[in-house]
Amino acid sequence: xxxxxxxxxxxxxxxxxxxxxxxxxxxxxxxxxxxxxxxxxxxxxxxxxxxxxxxxxxxxxxxxxxxxxxxxxxxxxxxxxxxxxxxxxxxxxxxxxxxxxxxxxxxxxxxxxxxxxxxxxxxxxxxxxxxxxxxxxxxxxxxxxxxxxxxxxxxxxxxxxxxxxxxxxxxxxxxxxxxxxxxxxxxxxxxxxxxxxxxxxxxxxxxxxxxxxxxxxxxxxx
Amino acid sequence: xxxxxxxxxxxxxxxxxxxxxxxxxxxxxxxxxxxxxxxxxxxxxxxxxxxxxxxxxxxxxxxxxxxxxxxxxxxxxxxxxxxxxxxxxxxxxxxxxxxxxx
Numbered sequence: 137x138x139x140x141x142x143x144x145x146x147x148x149x150x151x152x153x154x155x156x157x158x159x160x161x162x163x164x165x166x167x168x169x170x171x172x173x174x175x176x177x178x179x180x181x182x183x184x185x186x187x188x189x190x191x192x193x194x195x196x197x198x199x200x201x202x203x204x205x206x207x208x209x210x211x212x213x214x215x216x217x218x219x220x221x222x223x224x225x226x227x228x229x230x231x232x233x234x235x236x237x238x239x240x241x242x243x244x245x246x247x248x249x250x251x252x253x254x255x256x257x258x259x260x261x262x263x264x265x266x267x268x269x270x271x272x273x274x275x276x277x278x279x280x281x282x283x284x285x286x287x288x289x290x291x292x293x294x295x296x297x298x299x300x301x302x303x304x305x306x307x308x309x310x311x312x313x314x315x316x317x318x319x320x321x322x323x324x325x326x327x328x329x330x331x332x333x334x335x336x337x338x339x340x341x342x343x344x345x346x347x348x349x350x351x352x353x354x355x356x357x358x
Numbered sequence: 359x360x361x362x363x364x365x366x367x368x369x370x371x372x373x374x375x376x377x378x379x380x381x382x383x384x385x386x387x388x389x390x391x392x393x394x395x396x397x398x399x400x401x402x403x404x405x406x407x408x409x410x411x412x413x414x415x416x417x418x419x420x421x422x423x424x425x426x427x428x429x430x431x432x433x434x435x436x437x438x439x440x441x442x443x444x445x446x447x448x449x450x451x452x453x454x455x456x457x458x459x460x
Contacts, residue, residue: 177361184369194368202359202367209368213375218398221379225395232381239377244406251399252441299423299452300445302410306430307444309403317393318400325401329408333418341409342402349401354393 142253142260146267149249154271156304157188157245158279159297164191165283166290171195175284182280186241186273187212193339211339215346219247226254227261234262241269245301248308255311321353328352422459426452 137143161182168178173195185191189212197204219242227238246268253264283290313322328345336344359367411427412418429451430444437443 173361177365180362181365181368184365185372187372190368190372194364198361202364205364206367206371209371213372215402216372216375217378218395219402220376221391222395222399224379224382235380236377239373239380242376242380244402247399248403296422296452296456298414299410299426300449302407302414302423303426303430303445303448303452304441305403305407305410306427306434306448307441309400309407310434310439310441310444312400312403318397321397321401322404325404326408329405330412332405333409333413338416341413342405345405345409346398346402349405350394350398353397353401 137263137266140260140263142258142263143267145253145258146249146264147271149253149264150246150268150271153245153249153268154275156275156297156300157272158275158282159295160188160301161276161279162283162287162290163279163297164188164195165280165285166287167192167283168195168280169284169288171198173198173284175281178284179277179281182277186276187243188276189342208337208339211337211343214340215343216242218347218350219244223247223250223265226250230262238262238265238269241273243272245304246272248305252308252311315358317353317356317358320356321349324352325349422452422456425455 164182165175165178168181168191169175173181181191181194185194190209193208193212194205197208220239223238223242224235227235230238246265249268250261250265254261258264309322313319325345328348329341332341332345407427407430411423414421414423426448430448432451433440433444433447436447
């Protein structure tokens, strides 16, 4: 696997992601401990959930009890359903255990890199995604452990790292906009995103805006 | 519910949503959902970027992040939609404006 050209391209493309996600993981570790979780539980959250959005939301709502946390987690998780369907179509026929493993780290960033790799005609998308998944997962868990155990007093948000993720998503979207239908979808996503910020609770914003924009785009003739 | 049980429940919800279609056999033909699924990644990336730049702390606000978004658009035009170009030019605008406004 390590010598597979697609795996090596995945490692190359995900290299910077490791550091950006690790810094974000430090932020989660620090906040989780400040919210009252013991460091081992904060670290375990990153090992088993692997979702920055869900984990930050969980920590933010911890004091409100399990109900709001689970409702918010369900809202955030909804966007994975069409991502799962799209990735399933991209990889074609694969063994069930391979698909189960790919689902483990189906996060926005690795999904985005995989979509772009598919557009470039990447030879083996499973090997490619396995590599970017490995880098994201190791960065996320390593960062969280560091933040939880030795991060007291650190504030990664002051570095402005959180702004790099929206910029990454713009970079991933840019090559996908070619046809009239794709332009309509992108502009609808901007409008729906702004509207969602005003009218929807945080956990539902991205999923709601993306679903509306994709539906608008799908209604446009090619 | 203990914190450990809550973490495991969030993990189960998250994994179930991720595995929802990956663990089913692929349909023989794409049907009416095809165009929606093809456009969903693009819609999601733009929505994630828009929400992150318009409301970086959860509430709508005018911040240097918006300059980063404008810079990313400039970067896309100048570097012919290069991923690295978009991120680097966008980050440059963001840090410049943040430094200027203090």
